[in-house]
Amino acid sequence: MSATLLSVRDVHITFGGVRVLEGIDLDASRGEIRGLIGPNGAGKTTLLNIICGIHRPQKGDVLLDGISIVGRKPSEIARLGLGRTFQASQMFGGMTVLENLIIGLHRRTSSGLLSAGLKLKRHRREEAEMEEAARRALAFVGMSELAERPATALSFGQQRVVEIARTLIGDPMIVLLDEPAVGLSANRLTELDGLLRRIRDQKGVTLILIEHAIRLVMDICDQVTVLSSGRRIADGTPLAIRNDRGVIEAYLGKDLRARHQAS
Amino acid sequence: MTPFSRRNVLLALLAIAIAAPPFANFYHLFVANLVVIYVLLAIGLNILVGYAGQLAFANAAMFGIGAYATGLLQVQLGWSFWLAFPSGAFIAMAVGLAISLPALRLSGLYLALSTLAFAQATQWVFLHWESVTFGAGGFKTPPLSFAPLPITKPLGLYYLSLALSVGLFMFAQNLVASRVGRALVAVRDGEVAAESLGIDLLRYKALAFGVSGFYAGIAGGLYSALLNFVAPEGFDLFQMVLQKSMIVVGGLGSVAGAVLGAGIIIVLLEALRAFKGLQEIVFGGLLVIFVLFMRGGLVSVIKRHVRGWEEPLRLVQSTAAPAPEVIDTRPSVADR
Numbered sequence: 001m002s003a004t005l006l007s008v009r010d011v012h013i014t015f016g017g018v019r020v021l022e023g024i025d026l027d028a029s030r031g032e033i034r035g036l037i038g039p040n041g042a043g044k045t046t047l048l049n050i051i052c053g054i055h056r057p058q059k060g061d062v063l064l065d066g067i068s069i070v071g072r073k074p075s076e077i078a079r080l081g082l083g084r085t086f087q088a089s090q091m092f093g094g095m096t097v098l099e100n101l102i103i104g105l106h107r108r109t110s111s112g113l114l115s116a117g118l119k120l121k122r123h124r125r126e127e128a129e130m131e132e133a134a135r136r137a138l139a140f141v142g143m144s145e146l147a148e149r150p151a152t153a154l155s156f157g158q159q160r161v162v163e164i165a166r167t168l169i170g171d172p173m174i175v176l177l178d179e180p181a182v183g184l185s186a187n188r189l190t191e192l193d194g195l196l197r198r199i200r201d202q203k204g205v206t207l208i209l210i211e212h213a214i215r216l217v218m219d220i221c222d223q224v225t226v227l228s229s230g231r232r233i234a235d236g237t238p239l240a241i242r243n244d245r246g247v248i249e250a251y252l253g254k255d256l257r258a259r260h261q262a263s
Numbered sequence: 264m265t266p267f268s269r270r271n272v273l274l275a276l277l278a279i280a281i282a283a284p285p286f287a288n289f290y291h292l293f294v295a296n297l298v299v300i301y302v303l304l305a306i307g308l309n310i311l312v313g314y315a316g317q318l319a320f321a322n323a324a325m326f327g328i329g330a331y332a333t334g335l336l337q338v339q340l341g342w343s344f345w346l347a348f349p350s351g352a353f354i355a356m357a358v359g360l361a362i363s364l365p366a367l368r369l370s371g372l373y374l375a376l377s378t379l380a381f382a383q384a385t386q387w388v389f390l391h392w393e394s395v396t397f398g399a400g401g402f403k404t405p406p407l408s409f410a411p412l413p414i415t416k417p418l419g420l421y422y423l424s425l426a427l428s429v430g431l432f433m434f435a436q437n438l439v440a441s442r443v444g445r446a447l448v449a450v451r452d453g454e455v456a457a458e459s460l461g462i463d464l465l466r467y468k469a470l471a472f473g474v475s476g477f478y479a480g481i482a483g484g485l486y487s488a489l490l491n492f493v494a495p496e497g498f499d500l501f502q503m504v505l506q507k508s509m510i511v512v513g514g515l516g517s518v519a520g521a522v523l524g525a526g527i528i529i530v531l532l533e534a535l536r537a538f539k540g541l542q543e544i545v546f547g548g549l550l551v552i553f554v555l556f557m558r559g560g561l562v563s564v565i566k567r568h569v570r571g572w573e574e575p576l577r578l579v580q581s582t583a584a585p586a587p588e589v590i591d592t593r594p595s596v597a598d599r
Binding site: 052054073074075076078079083084086090091092093094095096098099102103104106107109111112113116117118119123124126127128130131166167170 | 434435437438441442443444445446448449451452453455456457458459460461462463464470474516575576577578
């Protein structure tokens with residue numbers, strides 16, 4: 001068992017002639033929170049989509065726990081232990097909050113057509129265990145009282161948290177979070193900060209975090225990778241990134257860099 | 264506490280369905296049998312369209328395949344009904360599984376069109392493969408006998424249909440309130456998110472097509488025995504519209520809704536049979552009303568006004584049943 005859990009190696013992808021990612025490398029060690037930042041259009045979400053199997057890179061490889069996952073179906077990669085959340089809400093609208101959480105256990109359960117349709121004993125036991133686990137997960141994120149609500153009745157921020165819990169309940173080794181802080185108030189942001197830390201510290205889950213809320217990134221990430229226009233322009237600790245010339249330029253432009261450094 | 268819960272209402276309907284036939288005339292029994300057959304069709308179609316969200320138009324064809332297979336295995340190969348009937352259902356299921364393969368690549372309108380094309384092709388085969396299917400004129404099936412049971416054919420077939428419907432209704436109810444049913448709803452509500460949770464789209468779309476094919480195949484076999492006759496026109500586009508309206512009127516994504524929809528549509532069609540022309544008008548008007556004003560169908564209105572009609576997508580354990588109430592009645596944050 002090596003320390004590196006996820007390894008992206010020299011990934012290239014073009015869409016209709018546009019080079020979206022050019023030779024991206026990214027490593028994530030077990031139990032770390034790795035930030036993935038960069039200006040809009042840098043290719044961050046595309047990189048996540050490649051890792052989780054939605055896009056296939058023209059060149060390069062992605063290893064999860066030493067296994068190459070390029071070319072596998074997203075559902076297969078998910079079953080190997082990779083979870084993800086999305087920029088836009090992806091709650092299942094026809095389900096309650098509790099049911100949304102229970103479905104996060106899909107990859108760890110096995111009831112099929114016949115045992116479910118005939119309500120066999122094994123299936124009933126599995127269902128009971130799933131419900132209990134889902135209620136525990138809701139308690140973990142402090143939302144027990146919302147269990148029976150329709151998923152769509154939650155606020156945007158609440159949906160975010162439930163989505164994270166839904167991904168975590170499947171016990172993944174690694175979770176890709178695509179801008180979890182978008183649209184959250186300052187209070188909610190602090191809660192999210194605490195939640196992500198608890199996920200890493202109590203559950204030992206590796207996190208890859210795309211985020212524009214720089215304060216959150218600098219606060220909780222162990223390592224940060226910076227993309228700009230499809231290239232990796234920096235990689236290191238938050239402190240190193242904060243003082244990196246190239247990063248400041250990419251974010252602020254050359255003029256503002258001078259003011260930033262003066263302040 | 265909840266005298267008009269779904270369970271109680273459906274049990275009452277079942278009691279009537281069991282007790283009434285000895286007092287019914289031949290025609291009423293025929294209509295009742297038709298309702299029971301359409302209940303099967305509507306449940307199967309609702310699993311595919313209402314739960315899995317696949318807008319497919321092949322159910323009438325699979326109904327026809329079940330009827331033709333059951334009939335032809337008896338007529339052409341001399342099989343007994345009791346062997347031909349289950350075989351027909353499994354053949355329809357296999358066809359359902361086969362058409363799910365292109366369905367993985369297609370969605371929405373394209374899926375609708377390709378399954379419609381499949382249904383038309385099936386019609387064409389029924390019509391033109393005359394050496395096997397007897398063409399446009401159709402064919403008579405051998406008379407069905409329930410001997411040695413002391414029961415007439417209409418009554419025997421009715422109770423057989425009813426027993427199968429009740430069994431397959433319960434199977435469907437268990438299925439949708441399970442890991443499998445939730446996976447189907449997840450595929451309907453968000454394919455990308457479903458995949459990210461490890462749900463294999465192909466597997467669950469194929470499962471939905473296979474289940475609906477099996478239900479339609481069972482219905483087809485019973486239908487061929489009910490009419491003692493099989494012909495292509497029973498399985499045309501109007502048949503598809505009929506089945507779709509049942510799940511729209513009853514309620515998309517509701518097993519109980521499919522039962523109500525099948526009952527209402529068939530009884531209405533029969534009641535209006537005397538007034539030719541009015542049938543289409545009332546039928547079309549009903550569809551427009553439901554599509555415009557009652558999207559969730561009849562069952563959504565019932566759910567809003569009557570307790571005990573909820574259809575959770577999980578198994579509510581009898582011992583754990585009070586649990587949600589415990590949570591509801593806990594003092595809210597403001598009270599503490």
